[in-house]
Amino acid sequence: xxxxxxxxxxxxxxxxxxxxxxxxxxxxxxxxxxxxNALSVSALSHTMLPGIAIGILVTGYLSQWNAFFGxxxxxxxxxxxxxxxxxxxxxxxxxxxxxxxTAAFAAGVAILPxxxxxxxxxxxxxxxxxxxxxxxxxxxxxxxVVILIGSxxxxxxxxxxxxxxxxxAAQGVPVRAMQYAVFVMLVLALVSSLQAVGCVLTVGLLxxxxxxxxxxxDKTSALFWGGGLVGxxxxxxAVLISTPLGISPGPAIxxxxxxxxxLTYLFSPKYGVxxxxxxxxxxx
Amino acid sequence: MKKETHHECCAHHGHHHELVIEGLSxxxxxxxxxxxxxxxxxxxxxxxxxxxxxxxxxxLLKAIAGLIPRKSGEIRWRGTSVKKWSREFAYLPQREEIxxxxxxxxxxxxxxxxxxxxxxxxxxSQEDQAAVEEALKSLxxxxxxxxxxxxxxxxxxxxxxxxxxxxxxxxVLLLDExxxxxxxxxxxxxxxxxxxxxxxxxxxxxSHHHLDSVPKLFDEVLVLKTQQVSFGPVDSVxxxxxxxxxxxx
Numbered sequence: 001x002x003x004x005x006x007x008x009x010x011x012x013x014x015x016x017x018x019x020x021x022x023x024x025x026x027x028x029x030x031x032x033x034x035x036x037n038a039l040s041v042s043a044l045s046h047t048m049l050p051g052i053a054i055g056i057l058v059t060g061y062l063s064q065w066n067a068f069f070g071x072x073x074x075x076x077x078x079x080x081x082x083x084x085x086x087x088x089x090x091x092x093x094x095x096x097x098x099x100x101x102t103a104a105f106a107a108g109v110a111i112l113p114x115x116x117x118x119x120x121x122x123x124x125x126x127x128x129x130x131x132x133x134x135x136x137x138x139x140x141x142x143x144x145v146v147i148l149i150g151s152x153x154x155x156x157x158x159x160x161x162x163x164x165x166x167x168x169a170a171q172g173v174p175v176r177a178m179q180y181a182v183f184v185m186l187v188l189a190l191v192s193s194l195q196a197v198g199c200v201l202t203v204g205l206l207x208x209x210x211x212x213x214x215x216x217x218d219k220t221s222a223l224f225w226g227g228g229l230v231g232x233x234x235x236x237x238a239v240l241i242s243t244p245l246g247i248s249p250g251p252a253i254x255x256x257x258x259x260x261x262x263l264t265y266l267f268s269p270k271y272g273v274x275x276x277x278x279x280x281x282x283x284x
Numbered sequence: 285m286k287k288e289t290h291h292e293c294c295a296h297h298g299h300h301h302e303l304v305i306e307g308l309s310x311x312x313x314x315x316x317x318x319x320x321x322x323x324x325x326x327x328x329x330x331x332x333x334x335x336x337x338x339x340x341x342x343x344l345l346k347a348i349a350g351l352i353p354r355k356s357g358e359i360r361w362r363g364t365s366v367k368k369w370s371r372e373f374a375y376l377p378q379r380e381e382i383x384x385x386x387x388x389x390x391x392x393x394x395x396x397x398x399x400x401x402x403x404x405x406x407x408x409s410q411e412d413q414a415a416v417e418e419a420l421k422s423l424x425x426x427x428x429x430x431x432x433x434x435x436x437x438x439x440x441x442x443x444x445x446x447x448x449x450x451x452x453x454x455x456v457l458l459l460d461e462x463x464x465x466x467x468x469x470x471x472x473x474x475x476x477x478x479x480x481x482x483x484x485x486x487x488x489x490x491s492h493h494h495l496d497s498v499p500k501l502f503d504e505v506l507v508l509k510t511q512q513v514s515f516g517p518v519d520s521v522x523x524x525x526x527x528x529x530x531x532x533x
Contacts, residue, residue, distance in 0.1 A: 034386065156399050163386050163396070166377070170350040171370055171400050218432035220388050 005243060017132050017140060018235040018253065021196045024144035026209035026231020028151060028189045030223035031182055033210040034162045040082075040094060041203050043101040045190050047078045048199040049125065050108020056115050064135050071194060075187040078104050083183060087176075127198030127250035129239065136195045143192040147185050151224070154181060159220060196235070197250040204254035205231060212261045215268040234260060301362050301455060302326045303348075303487060308357035310340075310347050317343040319511045320357070325504055327455055327487040330478055332498050332518070334491075335508035336531055341491035342378065344508065345458045348489065349375035361456065371400045374449030378460045379441070384434040390444045391429040394419050397451030419451040423477070439470030446477065457481065459490035463497075475501050495531075498522060 005011050032041055048071035055070020056062050078100045085100070086093035123131070132140075151158065160168035161178040169175045186206070193202045210227035217226065235253045242252035266274045303325055310318040318340040325331055333341040346352045348359055350370055359366045366373065374397075388396075397419065398412045420426050423443040428436060433444060442462055449457050462478075463471050478501065482488050492498060498505055498518055505521050507513040513530050514521045 153405065156402075156404050160396065160399060163383065163388065164377070166346075166351045166381075167349075167375055170373070170375060214387050218387050218389050218392075218430075220386075220392050223387060 002244065013137065014130055014132065014249070015236055015239055017129055017137055018196060018239045018249070019232045020144055021129075021140055021193050022205065022209075022235030022253070023228045023232035024147050025189050025193050025202075025205040026234075027224050027228035028147055028185060029206050029208065029210035029227045029231065030213075031151065031158065031162070032186065032207050033214055033223060033227075034159075035182065037094065038203070038207045038211075040097050041186065041190070041206055043097050044075050044079050044187065045199050045202045045206075047074045047101050047104045048190060048194065048202075050074055050104050050111065052199075053108045053111045053115060057111055064133070064139065067194070068139055068191060071199065072187065072191050074104055075190060076184070079183050079187055080180065083179060123198075125198045125200055126248065127194065127196050127201065129196040129249045129253075132195050140192050140195060143188050147189055147192075150181070150185055154178065155224075158182060197253055201250055201254045204257055205235070208254070208257040208261050209234065212257070212264045215261075215264045215271045217270075230257070230260065300326055301487070302360075303456065303489075304358075304360045305348070306358045306360075308344075308347060308359060309355040310343050310352060311355050312343075316355075316510060318347065318508075321506075321508070321512045322357075323506055323512070323515045325487065325489075327485050328482055329504055330482045330488040330490070330502045332490060332492045332502035332505045333508060334493065334495065334498065334505060334530075335513070338510075339508040340510050341508055342460050344506075345375065345460050345489065345491060348456075349373055349458050351375065371452070372455040373458060374452050374454035374456070375458045376442075376445045376449070376460060376462065379438070379465055381460075382433075382441075382445075384441075387432065389430050389432055390425055390436070390447070391416070391420065393433060393444055394425075394429075394447045394451045397448035400452060415451050415453065419447040422450065423447040437470065438465050438467070439473055442466070442470075442474055443477070446481070450481075454486070456487045456489070459488065461491050461493065463490075463492065463494065463501075471497075495522070495527060 032038055051070040051072070051074025052067045053070070054074065055066040058070075059066045078097070082093055082097035082100050085091055085096035157168065157173045157178050158181070160171065160173050161175050162182075165175050168178075189206055190199075190202050193205050197205055209231035210223045212230055213223050213226035217223075234257045238252040238256040239249045241256075242249045245252070264272070266272055269275060305321055305323050308318060308321040309316065321340075321344060333344060335341055343352065347354050348366065350366060350373070361369045361372065394416050395408070398408065398415060401415075402408060402412060420429055423446055425440070425443055425447055428440060428444075433441060436444060446457070462474060466474060475497075478488055478490070482503075490502075492501070499522065502518055504516065505518045506515045507521060507526065507530055509530055514526055
């Protein structure tokens, strides 16, 4: 029966989507880990739900496009708004983000009961990669390509900005533009994984892969490519095992990545807490 | 020994570049941090910035590096505004301002020094690779090149950042409290290293808070207390009367 499933174009499309979403999100998780404020990503992801709700309220119906643009719009508004407020230096970015995202979430909660389609919203909350249609795949694919090309083109100035913003600015890197660029790509990445894991769990895909790799290596570039591999392979494996286990693919992806992280945390040859330090020094 | 290298300037480019600061003032919001600083020095020198806490030592370094805007005054290098020459300036922040947990190795850090040369996209050329190798070798970091930066001792960390400055081909090294937190041996090593780097023609400007070691480590000294108290060769500036005036409130 499993072989039959594997040969169905429908299932193959699901696996391709999982691999691609996992890879782009895993790649970008390198930046999330280096920015050291994964919780703000969580705040942003919650903003997408009211965004979708408003998208439905404005257009009157639920479709991929207005869900996509609603989520994108809300996350960009809240995300960029919080960066702009924090620029005044009086208020920290985390503070302004917390204020704006809870306000947005409150707006979403207020609107939800007024919608006819609120039942279908569960689909956006927790994702349903099996239901990914052609349009979804094209959206995901285009976003992924933009993120991968954008972050590779800007890799050096982005790394300089994340490591030493002051020094980067003195060397002529447009630090502010780089910070906005990371934010925009972050929001795009969040929206791209909506379909797979839903807006609550997207954070898992956008943090865990590089966090896992950071326990294995100190090479900066490995965070990105390694994160991509972990995200892509992990997502495919999760989809494959989710069917026989009878669990939804979305939670399976985030759960599997989480388990991988914990295993690495415990047993990483270099930084694992259960691996005696002697072992590593004797290797050198 | 230090006088021999003094003013035998810029061995590797045969010019005598000058850094001139005229009437420099800088402020954080409304609080004046530097008031009308003027000094002139040239490559090959080691300049100490001394003064009590909050005297503006770090602010001056940051202003020269272009990290903070200046309120008035001018900073010129090679006769024109420093802005044009950012590539020739390397700034090493105080230890606590560096994110030591950043997943980067010593080699990765030194590679970053080449970014001003390579720009955003150009691949590392053989010349870039050679510059990185050279910097790692000359600062004795070859064996540590794969270490994450937190896995180094304080002295090694200073050397790693200096190696980045050298890979960058910086002429002016701006060091914020480079000797802080180093043990005796590491301090001696760093002192020798700065002498060597100045001997090769670089200009070194460092904030420093051990008055006793200034004569041994530096050629010139700028005494600061928001305003400029004095500037000149170490032995003529650091008189007991001036030290008393500056450091006793």
